Amino acid sequence: MSESHPFTVSSFYLFIKEKRLMAAKCSKCGTIVLPPKPMCTKCFCTDIEWIELNGTGKLLSYTVIHVAPEQFQSMVPYCVGIVEFNDGLRLPGIIKDIQPEQLKVGMELKTDFECEPSSTWPCWTRYYFKPV
Amino acid sequence: MATKPLVSIVSAGLSKFGRREGLMCRELFAEATKEAFERCPNLDPIQDVEALFVGQMGESYEHQGHTGPTLADWSGLLPKPAIRIESACASSGSALRTGIYAILSGLHKVVMVGGVEKMTHRTTAEVTEYLAMASDFPFEQWNGITFPGLYALMATAHMHKYGTTEENLAQVAVKNHHNGTLNPKAHMQKEITLEKALTSKMVASPLKLYDCSLITDGASCLILTAPEIAKQYTDTPVHIIGSGQASDTIGLYEREELTSLKAAKVAAKQAYKMSGVTPKDVDVAEVHDCFTIAEILAYEDLGFCETGKGGNLIQNGETELGGKIPVNPSGGLKSKGHPVGATGTAQAYEIYLQLTGQADKRQVTGAEIGLSHNVGGSGATSSVHVYRSD
Numbered sequence: 001m002s003e004s005h006p007f008t009v010s011s012f013y014l015f016i017k018e019k020r021l022m023a024a025k026c027s028k029c030g031t032i033v034l035p036p037k038p039m040c041t042k043c044f045c046t047d048i049e050w051i052e053l054n055g056t057g058k059l060l061s062y063t064v065i066h067v068a069p070e071q072f073q074s075m076v077p078y079c080v081g082i083v084e085f086n087d088g089l090r091l092p093g094i095i096k097d098i099q100p101e102q103l104k105v106g107m108e109l110k111t112d113f114e115c116e117p118s119s120t121w122p123c124w125t126r127y128y129f130k131p132v
Numbered sequence: 133m134a135t136k137p138l139v140s141i142v143s144a145g146l147s148k149f150g151r152r153e154g155l156m157c158r159e160l161f162a163e164a165t166k167e168a169f170e171r172c173p174n175l176d177p178i179q180d181v182e183a184l185f186v187g188q189m190g191e192s193y194e195h196q197g198h199t200g201p202t203l204a205d206w207s208g209l210l211p212k213p214a215i216r217i218e219s220a221c222a223s224s225g226s227a228l229r230t231g232i233y234a235i236l237s238g239l240h241k242v243v244m245v246g247g248v249e250k251m252t253h254r255t256t257a258e259v260t261e262y263l264a265m266a267s268d269f270p271f272e273q274w275n276g277i278t279f280p281g282l283y284a285l286m287a288t289a290h291m292h293k294y295g296t297t298e299e300n301l302a303q304v305a306v307k308n309h310h311n312g313t314l315n316p317k318a319h320m321q322k323e324i325t326l327e328k329a330l331t332s333k334m335v336a337s338p339l340k341l342y343d344c345s346l347i348t349d350g351a352s353c354l355i356l357t358a359p360e361i362a363k364q365y366t367d368t369p370v371h372i373i374g375s376g377q378a379s380d381t382i383g384l385y386e387r388e389e390l391t392s393l394k395a396a397k398v399a400a401k402q403a404y405k406m407s408g409v410t411p412k413d414v415d416v417a418e419v420h421d422c423f424t425i426a427e428i429l430a431y432e433d434l435g436f437c438e439t440g441k442g443g444n445l446i447q448n449g450e451t452e453l454g455g456k457i458p459v460n461p462s463g464g465l466k467s468k469g470h471p472v473g474a475t476g477t478a479q480a481y482e483i484y485l486q487l488t489g490q491a492d493k494r495q496v497t498g499a500e501i502g503l504s505h506n507v508g509g510s511g512a513t514s515s516v517h518v519y520r521s522d
């Protein structure tokens with residue numbers, strides 16, 4: 001996928017399909033954001049570039065979901081959390097390969113990627129987190 | 133404390149909250165408006181009410197959009213302009229604020245604001261899905277993070293950072309269930325024990341069933357007037373003397389902090405500044421306890437205690453009826469119920485009763501200054517209003 005793709009959520013997920021975690025950086029003021037936005041919301045500049053994150057970070061908070069909407073019910077109970085990457089950017093996601101009692105605020109996690117996109121809209125591939 | 137009011141509340145109505153089988157939003161809203169009209173015989177609804185602003189969260193529940201004119205019709209307000217306002221669970225807090233805009237603009241002298249939601253005919257899975265629509269789709273919903281899940285993330289972070297306990301969360305539930313037994317319109321008028329709350333079914337750890345507000349049907353409304361004409365309609369108006377509202381990122385994960393709602397802090401600061409009221413002047417507050425942790429965050433965001441000390445405030449009983457600052461005398465979203473679109477103006481309804489001495493068994497003695505705190509989603513919207521008795 002081309003690095004000149006538009007700075008949209010859809011592009012973010014097209015990169016995920018290629019197993020790349022990409023954020024948007026403002027060329028003028030240097031602000032880096034996740035999710036990507038087509039305009040820098042700090043300096044309103046539209047000169048943006050993609051940067052790749054290595055996907056490791058610390059778990060800021062977590063929960064184990066027991067009551068889920070229809071499409072996630074087969075996974076219950078499942079762990080989710082918010083991960084802060086080394087550059088301060090954050091994403092929420094599902095945490096796999098872990099027992100609920102092993103979850104700890106501050107633990108190191110890394111990003112991994114599903115193989116297949118969803119078969120229905122929005123046809124995105126999921127990223128997820130797992131212990132380092 | 134002689135701040136000039138922004139607007140005055142001359143009447144208010146609330147439907148019975150609960151499982152209202154067979155009723156649609158339009159009928160629930162008419163139940164609330166009937167009470168408001170009956171409370172205020174000097175008001176001629178057709179002649180006097182100039183516009184309706186109504187909060188409602190979702191079309192999915194009843195497969196019905198375009199709620200404004202529908203509710204105006206069932207309340208006898210046609211052909212007045214009627215506009216639906218959507219800010220998730222803060223929809224009617226935003227409707228109230230919109231009513232204030234309308235009166236302060238000078239365009240209208242008398243308006244009705246309110247809110248409604250009909251939820252209980254749907255399955256828990258359906259309601260879970262509809263409520264999640266108030267959170268970020270591409271990163272939160274997409275990853276199976278439910279609404280309770282978002283507040284659970286805040287709870288885990290608050291417990292980790294400040295030592296808040298699961299018992300503190302359960303204490304909020306016990307208090308609000310007790311208050312609900314004193315409110316004949318509350319959905320669940322039943323005491324619960326700490327033990328029962330702590331051993332209830334897990335929803336999203338550490339939040340259990342009794343940490344979550346109820347799926348409820350209900351409607352609420354207020355009649356607002358320009359302050360200078362309030363006395364034409366009632367001898368006992370309640371004045372709104374401060375109004376604040378703020379927005380934050382739709383995604384919880386993008387916020388500066390997980391342990392406080394910045395939008396609520398900003399809204400509170402505006403409302404306090406406008407009214408000249410400080411947190412310690414507040415006699416009674418209705419706060420957005422969609423989950424027990426949300427009430428603890430509200431104590432801190434509203435300045436009722438220091439940051440991180442919300443757990444102590446509930447532990448020491450200071451927010452109970454008879455405490456230093458009674459919070460959610462109505463039973464709150466926890467036991468009065470949370471028909472999401474109706475909640476903001478239902479909170480204002482309770483403050484109206486409290487400041488006019490009509491809150492019966494749950495009356496806060498001598499209450500003169502009230503506050504309401506309404507939150508949408510996981511905190512992307514918050515509105516705070518400060519009220520004074522006449």
Ligand SMILES: [Zn+2]
Pocket residue numbers: 026027028029030031040041042043044045
């Ligand atoms: Zn910039």
